[in-house]
Amino acid sequence: MRIGIDIMGGDYAPGATLSGTVLALSEMPAYIDFALIGDRSLIEDYLTDNRVPRDRLHIVHTSEVVEMGDHPAKALNQKPDSSMAVGFRMLRKGEIDGFCSAGNTGAVLVGASLAIKSIPGLIRPAIGTILPSLDGPGNIILDIGINPDCRPDVLYQYGIIGSLYAKYVTGIENPRVGLLNIGSEETKGNLVSRSAYELMNGSTDFLFVGNVEGNDLFSNKKMDVVVCEGFVGNIVLKEAETLYTIVRKRNIQDPFLEKFNYENYGGTPILGINAPVVIGHGMSNPVAIKNMLKHTMEVVEAGLCEKIKETFNNG
């Protein structure tokens, strides 16, 4: 299996991306190798200076860089030889099995949708992430920002792809799907959530457990998957992140709170496109980069894209 990484993407690239890849080298199985996509001389210098063995590393030289300030929709066209654009081309051609980048998130999303494309039958791809849980492996929450407004049928499909993620990546046999709402009764909520509830209720495509609320997010008592519009999901996630930042600044040590450290998750997969793409946090440090690579491997090994394709082709 070969995983491509955008060496030039991220606030601390290429230092953090290169040292994160070296960490991954030692922790990830020997059958995984890496395509390091970026400026050859920078990469060569780093590998030489740090005496990194190269047998599992393949340098793919690129001359341009998508910057954080670049316009997401224009960046990849304007910089066709950027590490990000080349990564997407390699993934499309099957030269790598998965691609990850901690660079400009908007540009990664645009690249994924244009170069890799949505799975036929799926209305909208989503990005998901795992929320820390007190009593289980955590809930996957989607969408967390691609689609601020979602139609009820889009939320319904998120129930399907979230379940497939929970089943094949997290390893939960029969994942329970909750609809994020503001009350447990089916009449509660806003227009979209009430319509989505009606669609989901009695679904045979996934195990719908009804509405879940803001106070259920950090527990697996009720559910394994949380479905919501990207607007709400993004705010929920940033709220949790900022509380973690505060806790850390205040030197509070606690194993549960440490689960909120984004470094542990490494990245969020784009769910519902034809090949595995994982987005890292812009501020990724080497540990986060290592985990982004690991998570990309998990998504590839789970065959998640194929499972989603099969589901929608049969549906």
Add this chain to the structure above:
Amino acid sequence: MRIGIDIMGGDYAPGATLSGTVLALSEMPAYIDFALIGDRSLIEDYLTDNRVPRDRLHIVHTSEVVEMGDHPAKALNQKPDSSMAVGFRMLRKGEIDGFCSAGNTGAVLVGASLAIKSIPGLIRPAIGTILPSLDGPGNIILDIGINPDCRPDVLYQYGIIGSLYAKYVTGIENPRVGLLNIGSEETKGNLVSRSAYELMNGSTDFLFVGNVEGNDLFSNKKMDVVVCEGFVGNIVLKEAETLYTIVRKRNIQDPFLEKFNYENYGGTPILGINAPVVIGHGMSNPVAIKNMLKHTMEVVEAGLCEKIKETFNNG
């Protein structure tokens, strides 16, 4: 000034409401007295058993109780002699200056809208609460649940009433209003937030500081007021509450995290109705009840309802 309290409302009523009122008696100024609305014999027994001086206490006997399971829209009509229904009638007649209840929240909201009514010119009342802040008095966030879906002009008006709250209750001279969103640029967000941004931008009714995000909620660096649809506000609030609950269960002691303790806030005012009503948490203990009474006093003393009426009558 006379404040009415629904002695029968709340999970631990009347024990918690009575002992909370007694706490308030000793901490609140001598010119404040209390109408204890509820079952006379229960109240008399408590006051006698605890040798509570009665010079600032006025018992108003009622024979019915709105239960937590009662239908919010029907409860007050079905139970006209309930403590809650009587409290609203007294408030409407001016027999009390403010009313507070930790009972069935839905019924309190219905009672407020039917008995006390919205201020003319205001499209929708809201409920707000203060979010803990690292570096200031906290942000008032509204709406937190009355209106799951809000039109952009409703959000605009929330900017006005939130500012009036921050100015006259919190005491901030020129409150800054942020629109809760998923990016700082004006093009970010869902349909409602983008339209609301356009309306708010350049407002002369309040000081609009643009979009704020989930990671800004616990700081006053950017704003004093956070405006959002009730759907999002409710989820944001319950997420913060559940994190506090977790922290508390894990025996983590920290002065900042302790600010998340709902007991400190006591209650959330209904903003935009003709007289002061404060809703307490269903699970209120005596300290929370005491703070609910204090907060009701603050809202009455600030003349908040009059300020909102004046603003909308002149607008």
